[in-house]
Amino acid sequence: xxxxxxxxxxxxxxxxxxxxxxxxxxxxxxxxxxxxxxxxxxxxxxxxxxxxxxxxxxxxxxxxxxxxxxxxxxxxxxxxxxxxxxxxxxxxxxxxxxxxxxxxxxxxxxxxxxxxxxxxxxxxxxxxxxxxxxxxxxxxxxxxxxxxxxxxxxxxxxxxxxxxxxxxxxxxxxxxxxxxxxxxxxxxxxxxxxxxxxxxxxxxxxxxxxxxxxxxxxxxxxxxxxxxxxxxxxxxxxxxxxxxxxxxxxxxxxxxxxxxxxxxxxxxxxxxxxxxxxxxxxxxxxxxxxxxxx
Amino acid sequence: xxxxxxxxxxxxxxxxxxxxxxxxxxxxxxxxxxxxxxxxxxxxxxxxxxxxxxxxxxxxxxxxxxxxxxxxxxxxxxxxxxxxxxxxxxxxxxxxxxxxxxxxxxxxxxxxxxxxxxxxxxxxxxxxxxxxxxxxxxxxxxxxxxxxxxxxxxxxxxxxxxxxxxxxxxxxxxxxxxxxxxxxxxxxxxxxxxxxxxxxxxxxxxxxxxxxxxxxxxxxxxxxxxxxxxxxxxxxxxxxxxxxxxxxxxxxxxxxxxxxxxxxxxxxxxxxxxxxxxxxxxxxxxxxxxxxxx
Numbered sequence: 001x002x003x004x005x006x007x008x009x010x011x012x013x014x015x016x017x018x019x020x021x022x023x024x025x026x027x028x029x030x031x032x033x034x035x036x037x038x039x040x041x042x043x044x045x046x047x048x049x050x051x052x053x054x055x056x057x058x059x060x061x062x063x064x065x066x067x068x069x070x071x072x073x074x075x076x077x078x079x080x081x082x083x084x085x086x087x088x089x090x091x092x093x094x095x096x097x098x099x100x101x102x103x104x105x106x107x108x109x110x111x112x113x114x115x116x117x118x119x120x121x122x123x124x125x126x127x128x129x130x131x132x133x134x135x136x137x138x139x140x141x142x143x144x145x146x147x148x149x150x151x152x153x154x155x156x157x158x159x160x161x162x163x164x165x166x167x168x169x170x171x172x173x174x175x176x177x178x179x180x181x182x183x184x185x186x187x188x189x190x191x192x193x194x195x196x197x198x199x200x201x202x203x204x205x206x207x208x209x210x211x212x213x214x215x216x217x218x219x220x221x222x223x224x225x226x227x228x229x230x231x232x233x234x235x236x237x238x239x240x241x242x243x244x245x246x247x248x249x250x251x252x253x254x255x256x257x258x259x260x261x262x263x264x265x266x267x268x269x270x271x272x273x274x275x276x277x278x279x280x281x282x283x284x285x286x287x288x289x290x291x292x293x294x
Numbered sequence: 295x296x297x298x299x300x301x302x303x304x305x306x307x308x309x310x311x312x313x314x315x316x317x318x319x320x321x322x323x324x325x326x327x328x329x330x331x332x333x334x335x336x337x338x339x340x341x342x343x344x345x346x347x348x349x350x351x352x353x354x355x356x357x358x359x360x361x362x363x364x365x366x367x368x369x370x371x372x373x374x375x376x377x378x379x380x381x382x383x384x385x386x387x388x389x390x391x392x393x394x395x396x397x398x399x400x401x402x403x404x405x406x407x408x409x410x411x412x413x414x415x416x417x418x419x420x421x422x423x424x425x426x427x428x429x430x431x432x433x434x435x436x437x438x439x440x441x442x443x444x445x446x447x448x449x450x451x452x453x454x455x456x457x458x459x460x461x462x463x464x465x466x467x468x469x470x471x472x473x474x475x476x477x478x479x480x481x482x483x484x485x486x487x488x489x490x491x492x493x494x495x496x497x498x499x500x501x502x503x504x505x506x507x508x509x510x511x512x513x514x515x516x517x518x519x520x521x522x523x524x525x526x527x528x529x530x531x532x533x534x535x536x537x538x539x540x541x542x543x544x545x546x547x548x549x550x551x552x553x554x555x556x557x558x559x560x561x562x563x564x565x566x567x568x569x570x571x572x573x574x575x576x577x578x579x580x581x582x583x584x585x586x587x588x
Contacts, residue, residue, distance in 0.1 A: 190508070202523060220445075225427075226488055229492045231522050233581075234586075269546055269549075281497050285531050
């Protein structure tokens with residue numbers, strides 16, 4: 001652990017939802033010596049106790065209103081569906097200088113939640129989304145380097161105070177992430193394509209196979225490619241349920257696009273249109289190879 | 295490299311198609327000292343020269359008829375669409391004791407090819423399929439341990455000689471693989487589900503995203519899950535084109551099943567049927583977690 005700097009960025013950090021994301025953020029900031037105290041909050045006492053034992057938080061409180069007392073930074077790292085009740089519970093207990101941010105995988109629904117609570121967009125709320133994670137959940141899965149060389153998208157609004165935006169940006173940069181600003185709707189479209197749709201495909205594929213009569217044998221012969229391909233189907237169902245609800249419109253649009261493309265490929269296979277099949281695969285391979293060198 | 299045993303299993307192995315699979319098989323058998331001589335064959339001289347330089351084959355011949363001369367084991371490791379012309383070219387040049395096997399990812403089409411060439415199922419042909427591979431191709435990507443702890447499926451027919459079946463089984467066991475017998479149709483159904491369908495989904499997903507207007511930005515925000523999920527879209531397009539053609543019927547059946555399940559999930563999202571969404575994800579996560587511990 002690094003020496004505490006004379007003036008850490010955050011005096012008291014309150015992390016509501018000390019799971020993979022919240023826990024990893026706290027770990028990274030503590031390692032940098034850029035947070036003087038971390039207070040954890042959540043509903044699962046066992047998880048919070050583990051967070052203390054692992055040194056991720058200094059102490060915890062299961063009551064959000066008490067947990068945020070005197071915190072200058074509040075990170076709401078709960079599933080999307082829990083953001084509204086959590087913010088409702090803390091809103092009248094926040095310190096005057098407190099900055100709030102979240103880590104939700106969709107931003108339109110979070111902004112709508114906040115607006116519903118406040119009746120307007122408050123200046124100290126900065127919607128955020130670290131593009132990082134594994135298929136694991138819980139504080140035990142957290143680690144300080146999770147955000148290194150990953151991207152964090154912030155979607156500040158016209159009403160967002162520049163100082164609040166800067167503090168959240170600086171916080172994420174300290175974890176080793178690259179921080180990018182984006183519009184709310186654009187964020188949700190990009191994530192529907194690159195993250196939400198792939199998760200739908202992985203969940204559906206595993207479920208399709210799991211409901212076949214000879215599923216035991218089917219899975220016995222699943223090869224290496226299947227392991228990688230299906231990994232994201234081990235992600236937290238509740239979290240992904242919430243993402244579907246939160247980003248419904250843009251996700252449905254992407255599923256429809258994909259479904260039409262899959263049907264076009266099926267038609268090419270059915271009609272023995274070999275050029276169309278080969279073209280599709282070659283185009284996809286080129287795009288994938290341009291993207292990664294693995 | 296191990297000492298040559300007094301009596302290696304194979305005196306002269308001819309590998310037609312010295313790529314990832316053919317090259318890895320030759321490497322594994324050489325390391326075990328269970329093959330006295332390996333002759334490579336293919337159309338790409340650069341690849342064959344590399345195979346000699348890498349020590350994967352002793353020599354090569356680009357003419358299949360000459361390459362199989364006096365070989366007691368012939369492994370046809372070319373894409374499915376090339377199996378028929380290759381076998382046609384070698385059929386009257388095989389040694390009397392030669393056993394032939396292939397490594398195609400679909401078996402019904404291979405058996406039909408063979409029957410068309412011979413007018414019957416020959417006793418010395420053993421259809422095979424090692425469930426192993428990476429998204430890489432070519433002899434440079436080959437390695438001796440590719441088949442260790444992987445499964446190899448053989449689909450011998452009523453006409454197949456027990457001695458030929460045993461020799462091919464023993465050959466694959468020497469690479470560290472577990473060898474399993476299966477019916478031709480059943481093999482193709484299992485592989486359509488666990489391998490062919492996932493590849494269609496990965497290719498289609500990458501292609502869908504690559505054709506979006508903001509594809510450059512889309513791909514910039516693709517997270518870790520996308521990298522794993524899309525890896526198989528880097529697989530060889532020609533090989534997968536051939537698999538689509540060869541296993542058309544069973545693949546189309548699986549695409550239809552998957553498409554219906556995806557549409558059911560989309561309907562649940564559209565209708566805000568939260569229980570249905572959560573059930574699907576929970577069922578899939580359970581199935582995936584039971585399968586792998588990663």
